[in-house]
Amino acid sequence: MELFSNLAMGFSVAGSLANLAFCLIGVLLGTLIGVLPGIGATATIAMLLPITFQLEPVSSLIMLAGIYYGAQYGGSTTAILINMPGESSSAVTAIDGYQMARKGRAGTALAVAALGSFFAGTVSTFLVAIFAPPLTAIALKFGAAEYFSLMVLGLVMSVALAHGSVLKALAMVVLGLLLGMVGTDIYTGTPRFTMGITQYADGLNFVALAVGVFGIAEILRNLEDETDREVMTKNINRLLPTRDELRQMIGPVLRGTGVGSVLGILPGGGAILASFASYTVEKKLSKNPREFGQGALAGVAGPESANNAGAQTSFIPLLTLGIPANPVMALMIGAMIIQGIVPGPNVVSEQPELFWGIIASMWIGNLMLVVLNLPLIGLWVKLLTVPYFVLFPIIMAMCSIGVYSVASNTFDLYAVAFFGLLGYLMSKLRCEPAPLLLGFVLGPLLEENLRRAMILSRGDASTFVTRPISALLLLMALGVLVLVFLPQIRKRRDEVFTESDA
Amino acid sequence: MKKLLGALCAATMLTAPAFAQDYPERQITMVVPFAAGGPTDTVARLVAEKMSGDLGQQIVVENVGGAGGTLGAGQVAKADPDGYTVLLHHIGMATAATLYRNLAYDTPNAFEYVGLVTEVPMVIVARKDFEPTDFKGFIDYVKANGDSLTLANAGIGAASHLCGMLLMQALETPLVTVPYKGTGPAMTDLLGGQTDIMCDQTTNTTQQIKGGTIKAYAVTTPERLDLFPDLPTAEESGLAGFEVSIWHGIYTPKGTPAEVNERLSKSLQTALADEGVAKAMADLGTAPSSAEDAMPAALKAKLESEIARWKPVIEAAGVYAD
Numbered sequence A: 001m002e003l004f005s006n007l008a009m010g011f012s013v014a015g016s017l018a019n020l021a022f023c024l025i026g027v028l029l030g031t032l033i034g035v036l037p038g039i040g041a042t043a044t045i046a047m048l049l050p051i052t053f054q055l056e057p058v059s060s061l062i063m064l065a066g067i068y069y070g071a072q073y074g075g076s077t078t079a080i081l082i083n084m085p086g087e088s089s090s091a092v093t094a095i096d097g098y099q100m101a102r103k104g105r106a107g108t109a110l111a112v113a114a115l116g117s118f119f120a121g122t123v124s125t126f127l128v129a130i131f132a133p134p135l136t137a138i139a140l141k142f143g144a145a146e147y148f149s150l151m152v153l154g155l156v157m158s159v160a161l162a163h164g165s166v167l168k169a170l171a172m173v174v175l176g177l178l179l180g181m182v183g184t185d186i187y188t189g190t191p192r193f194t195m196g197i198t199q200y201a202d203g204l205n206f207v208a209l210a211v212g213v214f215g216i217a218e219i220l221r222n223l224e225d226e227t228d229r230e231v232m233t234k235n236i237n238r239l240l241p242t243r244d245e246l247r248q249m250i251g252p253v254l255r256g257t258g259v260g261s262v263l264g265i266l267p268g269g270g271a272i273l274a275s276f277a278s279y280t281v282e283k284k285l286s287k288n289p290r291e292f293g294q295g296a297l298a299g300v301a302g303p304e305s306a307n308n309a310g311a312q313t314s315f316i317p318l319l320t321l322g323i324p325a326n327p328v329m330a331l332m333i334g335a336m337i338i339q340g341i342v343p344g345p346n347v348v349s350e351q352p353e354l355f356w357g358i359i360a361s362m363w364i365g366n367l368m369l370v371v372l373n374l375p376l377i378g379l380w381v382k383l384l385t386v387p388y389f390v391l392f393p394i395i396m397a398m399c400s401i402g403v404y405s406v407a408s409n410t411f412d413l414y415a416v417a418f419f420g421l422l423g424y425l426m427s428k429l430r431c432e433p434a435p436l437l438l439g440f441v442l443g444p445l446l447e448e449n450l451r452r453a454m455i456l457s458r459g460d461a462s463t464f465v466t467r468p469i470s471a472l473l474l475l476m477a478l479g480v481l482v483l484v485f486l487p488q489i490r491k492r493r494d495e496v497f498t499e500s501d502a
Numbered sequence B: 001m002k003k004l005l006g007a008l009c010a011a012t013m014l015t016a017p018a019f020a021q022d023y024p025e026r027q028i029t030m031v032v033p034f035a036a037g038g039p040t041d042t043v044a045r046l047v048a049e050k051m052s053g054d055l056g057q058q059i060v061v062e063n064v065g066g067a068g069g070t071l072g073a074g075q076v077a078k079a080d081p082d083g084y085t086v087l088l089h090h091i092g093m094a095t096a097a098t099l100y101r102n103l104a105y106d107t108p109n110a111f112e113y114v115g116l117v118t119e120v121p122m123v124i125v126a127r128k129d130f131e132p133t134d135f136k137g138f139i140d141y142v143k144a145n146g147d148s149l150t151l152a153n154a155g156i157g158a159a160s161h162l163c164g165m166l167l168m169q170a171l172e173t174p175l176v177t178v179p180y181k182g183t184g185p186a187m188t189d190l191l192g193g194q195t196d197i198m199c200d201q202t203t204n205t206t207q208q209i210k211g212g213t214i215k216a217y218a219v220t221t222p223e224r225l226d227l228f229p230d231l232p233t234a235e236e237s238g239l240a241g242f243e244v245s246i247w248h249g250i251y252t253p254k255g256t257p258a259e260v261n262e263r264l265s266k267s268l269q270t271a272l273a274d275e276g277v278a279k280a281m282a283d284l285g286t287a288p289s290s291a292e293d294a295m296p297a298a299l300k301a302k303l304e305s306e307i308a309r310w311k312p313v314i315e316a317a318g319v320y321a322d
Helices: A002-014 A017-035 A041-052 A057-082 A088-102 A106-140 A144-161 A166-181 A206-224 A227-234 A243-264 A270-285 A298-313 A315-321 A327-338 A352-383 A388-407 A410-428 A433-456 A468-485 B002-022 B039-055 B067-078 B092-099 B135-148 B159-171 B183-191 B202-210 B258-273 B275-283 B296-317
Strands: B028-032 B059-063 B085-089 B111-127 B150-153 B176-179 B197-201 B214-219 B245-253
Touching (some): A017 A041, A017 A057, A017 A352, A041 A388, A041 B039, A057 A106, A057 A298, A088 A298, A088 A433, A144 A270, A144 A433, A206 A410, A243 A270, A243 A298, A270 A298, A388 A410, A410 A433, B028 B039, B039 B111, B067 B085, B067 B092, B111 B258, B135 B159, B135 B214, B258 B296
Parallel strands (some): B028 B085, B150 B197
Antiparallel strands (some): B111 B197
């Protein structure tokens, strides 16, 4: 079997003492920056890039990849503990994870996230190893029409399943869509909703928005009433999940891994949908959908697995095509080029040791993360006992540094302040931030692909139904709508994005 | 208070004359007006590392992306002219002068010059099953099929957009332009056969051409490239005057002392003469600029001639970025 000899070669590369050390440094750094609110993998990798020039290409990429998925891990820690997601995927974890923490189950939530991520990471690493080339071929079949239909499906899944406060959820999605419109229209070059501020010409910064509506708003809300927080710290349960909880998470983790792996392959924004899609699926399949938003275990296990699976499989377009799926991947390409390796379709055959070494290191890194993080959970949870007057200024300072470091743009800091206030107002009006964030990330993709598909078809709208993959996705969207609006089923459904203050 | 002022005056008098000789005394910031990891960032980091060695001070690359590179350029235009803030920008420095009608700085008068860094050639490419077999066939085919063909680019003001505009004018044939948000997605769709034609830098196209995932037709330089000796130049195939390269230059804010620019220029020449830099650039399908080009005068001349050259092209196309 060629696969096994390739994997063996990969493990011999990744298993060398030096590379193990770099992998460890990478995941450690990644976890640390992931835990610091607002500071993301992009900024860290950009800062560390010059250091990697002195290393072997394999070692430097192993380390950078470690930072990337380490940060994914660490990012869910802040989402659970302080309701501060650093990227779109952990925004979903924040919904139920933070509620679990508020009920004193922070340890369980963190452990579930870590174990789910590890399982998903293992499965998707093997998926990358076995199916990378054929999966790439499928990804290339996704043109603008297909992406548009995929985004429609994503939006329908989240909006249509919303029930009680469907109007508010819808309003938040639309507000998110509008915020997503800020910036230069890529087709005409016309600035939209920038109020003449050039700094917003490329749109609002996602991290600024997320940190504002989730984190800052939460801090403001907490400052109103400190009793809430005492509950959170006094009732901390045992740190590791019980056997029963472990059993509960099997289904969500398996489904999350599947959903995440499939969506992660699509370079045009599939990974963004992974955790949202998984959350929707779990809520739909759950016997107690009312639990969701109140601290449902499945609402953490599923999306966290999907998120990590997507993070791993998003390496596929990078490794097989040389095309970055997100800004972190773009940085890794920069690192490879400076090392004298120009990524492209030939990397697999020309640099087999690099390709398989990185794949093997991904699994090793995931193992390290779980070993590293399980004991750390106790420490993270203790952070919750740090008094307000110490913790909050630190969080605010970290957020500001993190947001500023993304593009050295002071206007992003104004955006944090503005969205912090908006988020606080929203929480007073009982509107959820998650649909807003979903609208914000999906809206621009929806518009961009709709218009591109129409350009490519010369204005013929039938392109969405005559292309088979696109038609299938639209049919699925229709199916979801029908399911939701069938009255008898409707009774059993609750909103997807509730995170009521109860 | 008087004493303090006196001390301050003395201090400035002491440091001022020594300034140029002792330069650089601290870390230098090189602003790259694009995201980290992109082709311009890669070029910047390659030379910044070697220049640091020569200057004896670290050059730190700072990515100030946004608004087609005009935010980063604007920031440097306003920076102290002391040589501790420099800008590495590409052809967009010249085209933004026309593409943006409300720039915060006056391009030809807001900067001093250090020198040219590299001129990246471009290649006219198409999806791998595009019918024509050579560039002459390509010209005929495109002229015959005109608006049934699509031309991808990485967004307004991008290298691929500039080259695409020039190509349509040279062929006197409008194609259906499909803009993307960056080179990555544009290239993905070309690989998948969703679009037909693109013209992009060798930094982005070389590996794909070698891997056979896209088809190359011609290069946009006056001479053939060592990298692709079989590819004709656009000019030799009948497109007279069709020549584009993505030239990169290093600038300092207006008022930076000439000695400082000279010092930076010398250091740039040293970096460009480095074998490692030459090899890394060769892998990307480009080459370091010659010592004569890596000089202030050469960059100044280049910028001025390119502003004049692109103005009518952009105005004829009627696209603006604001």
